[in-house]
Amino acid sequence: MSILMEFRKKCGNLVDGNVIDRDYADLKIDEDLRQEAIRFSGRFRSSIRIANGLFYTDQERKEELENLRAVMLP
Secondary structure (H helix, E strand, O other): OOHHHHHHHHHOOOOOOOHHHOOOOOOOOOHHHHHHHHHOOOOOOOOHHHHOOOOOOHHHHHHHHHHHHHOOOO
16 A cells, blocks of 8 residues: 555545445534534535524424424314
């Protein structure tokens, strides 16, 4: 293995195995992430909702689901 390949593997540019099959940590969506999405919206293309921070945090999503489950259907 060349020195360049070893360096890339050490820095994380090359990984062993298939990248799709790797286990990734769950993303925590909170108010800090919302503020970052708004702050970086000018640099990256995304949906209007995400660029304006109009998405649920984990806590808001949990509360909304609880409210929806509490509704009595006819």
